[in-house]
Amino acid sequence: MDTAIDIVLKLIAITVAFTVVLLIVAYTVLAERRVLGFIQGRLGPNRVGYGGVLQPFADLLKFILKEDIVPDKSTRFIYFLAPVIATMAALMTMIVYPFGPDITIPFTNITIPLTIARFDVGLLYVLGITSIGVYGIALAGWSSNNKYSLMGGLRASAQMISYELALGLSLIGVIMIAGTLDLGQIVENQSAWHGLRWYIIFQPLGFIIYLIAAIAETNRVPFDLPEAETELVAGFHTEYSAMKFALFFLAEYINMFTVSMLATTLFFGGWNVPFIDAFLARGSFLYGLISAIGFIVKVCVFLFFYIWIRGTLPRFRFDQLMNFGWKFLLPLALFNIFLTATLIYLFPNL
Amino acid sequence: MLALLFILFAGLAIGCGLAVVAQRNPLYSAISLIGVFISLACLYVMLAAPFIAAVQVIVYAGAIMVLVVFVIMLLNVEQEERGRPRLKFLVPVAVALSAVLIAEVAFILVSVQEFRVNPIANPSDVGLTHSIGAQLFTRYLLPFEITSILLLMAIVGAMTLARRGGLLSPNARVIPGAQVLPMSLVDPHAEPDDLRPVEAETSDEAARVMGITDQSKRD
Numbered sequence: 001m002d003t004a005i006d007i008v009l010k011l012i013a014i015t016v017a018f019t020v021v022l023l024i025v026a027y028t029v030l031a032e033r034r035v036l037g038f039i040q041g042r043l044g045p046n047r048v049g050y051g052g053v054l055q056p057f058a059d060l061l062k063f064i065l066k067e068d069i070v071p072d073k074s075t076r077f078i079y080f081l082a083p084v085i086a087t088m089a090a091l092m093t094m095i096v097y098p099f100g101p102d103i104t105i106p107f108t109n110i111t112i113p114l115t116i117a118r119f120d121v122g123l124l125y126v127l128g129i130t131s132i133g134v135y136g137i138a139l140a141g142w143s144s145n146n147k148y149s150l151m152g153g154l155r156a157s158a159q160m161i162s163y164e165l166a167l168g169l170s171l172i173g174v175i176m177i178a179g180t181l182d183l184g185q186i187v188e189n190q191s192a193w194h195g196l197r198w199y200i201i202f203q204p205l206g207f208i209i210y211l212i213a214a215i216a217e218t219n220r221v222p223f224d225l226p227e228a229e230t231e232l233v234a235g236f237h238t239e240y241s242a243m244k245f246a247l248f249f250l251a252e253y254i255n256m257f258t259v260s261m262l263a264t265t266l267f268f269g270g271w272n273v274p275f276i277d278a279f280l281a282r283g284s285f286l287y288g289l290i291s292a293i294g295f296i297v298k299v300c301v302f303l304f305f306y307i308w309i310r311g312t313l314p315r316f317r318f319d320q321l322m323n324f325g326w327k328f329l330l331p332l333a334l335f336n337i338f339l340t341a342t343l344i345y346l347f348p349n350l
Numbered sequence: 351m352l353a354l355l356f357i358l359f360a361g362l363a364i365g366c367g368l369a370v371v372a373q374r375n376p377l378y379s380a381i382s383l384i385g386v387f388i389s390l391a392c393l394y395v396m397l398a399a400p401f402i403a404a405v406q407v408i409v410y411a412g413a414i415m416v417l418v419v420f421v422i423m424l425l426n427v428e429q430e431e432r433g434r435p436r437l438k439f440l441v442p443v444a445v446a447l448s449a450v451l452i453a454e455v456a457f458i459l460v461s462v463q464e465f466r467v468n469p470i471a472n473p474s475d476v477g478l479t480h481s482i483g484a485q486l487f488t489r490y491l492l493p494f495e496i497t498s499i500l501l502l503m504a505i506v507g508a509m510t511l512a513r514r515g516g517l518l519s520p521n522a523r524v525i526p527g528a529q530v531l532p533m534s535l536v537d538p539h540a541e542p543d544d545l546r547p548v549e550a551e552t553s554d555e556a557a558r559v560m561g562i563t564d565q566s567k568r569d
Binding site: 075120124129130131134135138150154157180 | 377400401407408413416478480
């Protein structure tokens with residue numbers, strides 16, 4: 001009986017978390033269009049609802065109602081499978097992030113964690129599922145039976161495999177300091193110094209490498225070569241229309257959201273809001289609520305940073321991208337590991 | 351509950367494994383193999399070994415199979431023609447080997463039934479990251495280091511094999527996605543199917559990289 005209740009509780013938690021995250025993702029798209037409009041000296045979508053707040057739903061409706069065109073000579077099964085893999089892999093990483101500390105619901109004795117699942121290898125789980133996401137793009141490019149799609153798919157997967165290395169290595173410094181792969185524990189470790197013992201203080205180099213690699217990993221400007229519209233039409237999703245295209249679109253923005261969550265969790269203290277412990281007791285409901293909101297705010301700052309970058313930087317060339325990843329970022333990440341190990345050895349008590 | 355999950359993932363693993371062999375299209379086989387790896391990872395999680403499960407997904411499903419899929423996509427292998435007599439003699443060998451494998455599994459099954467050990471009450475921490483790391487860097491340090499040397503040798507070997515034969519001049523760089531020029535484009539006397547991957551902006555530069563400096567050959 002207990003397992004049944006557990007499963008139901010987990011299902012509720014998953015539903016709530018996914019709804020919140022998908023809403024934020026939907027509004028990220030709107031925010032991106034509005035912020036880009038501001039950066040480029042124009043308005044952006046502001047007609048649907050007050051200031052455009054209903055635009056995401058209008059877009060969704062459009063995607064659902066559009067005709068779904070399947071190319072004649074596509075490999076049909078894989079063509080349908082690819083957007084599913086992309087979206088599923090993007091969504092699945094969501095379950096390990098600690099959105100907040102354990103909270104006690106008021107007037108009851110029930111304590112619930114604000115994490116859907118917590119396990120020993122949370123960080124490795126994130127990396128593993130992220131690496132599965134490559135298949136969605138690679139298979140989409142291949143199965144469309146279109147040269148542009150194939151080139152886009154190959155580029156995307158080459159880029160993602162290359163930058164995954166730098167991304168993974170840039171996190172090892174944090175793991176060495178934290179001494180665990182459990183994301184919940186990593187956040188707990190950062191709650192010293194009134195919630196300001198953020199790992200960015202110890203890992204500035206690792207953070208910069210992570211930030212760059214994460215942008216490349218999500219195929220965003222300035223690393224958006226897989227869908228460079230001037231050369232590849234739309235890259236791997238050239239032949240996708242209607243809801244299947246929307247799934248790729250969704251996966252890209254969820255990925256943006258998850259790498260922002262990972263950056264927040266590992267480098268910016270997760271749900272730790274500075275100096276909140278002076279006013280509220282740990283474990284109280286308000287404490288948990290403010291922490292969770294703090295987490296979301298930090299993630300949104302990262303999302304804004306992404307959009308800002310997109311409005312600012314031009315696109316790389318592909319050989320520049322590969323050279324940068326393999327010959328600069330990867331050695332730098334290795335150096336960061338070496339540096340961290342040396343510093344831990346010299347100052348073991350810090 | 352656990353038994354149900356075990357049946358689900360074991361069934362998936364076996365089904366995908368059969369599909370790897372049965373599929374005609376190599377890409378479908380590769381995708382089935384990814385399915386096998388992921389089902390195995392789920393089984394590892396059920397055996398209280400989350401670290402092995404995560405590594406299984408990252409290394410096999412996430413890295414090695416991506417490269418395999420990549421190669422299949424790049425070569426664009428067509429569906430294997432039905433009933434080619436090539437390698438027919440391997441069929442009895444395969445049957446014999448699988449018989450040996452099944453015998454082994456049966457033997458293990460029987461001996462496990464005989465020497466039944468009561469399962470411990472608490473899940474052990476053997477599969478956790480901390481204990482694996484501690485064992486790997488103390489008791490099994492030598493095999494661990496030897497493995498890394500083996501991997502280094504493999505990398506160096508791959509590089510040497512890829513560069514052998516003097517196809518490219520030492521300062522030539524080959525980058526994924528760079529231009530691939532047919533030799534006949536820069537050298538009219540070359541074989542028409544002589545493809546040499548060279549990164550070059552112009553034909554002149556390609557000719558220089560390929561070592562064709564004789565201007566008389568080029569008109």
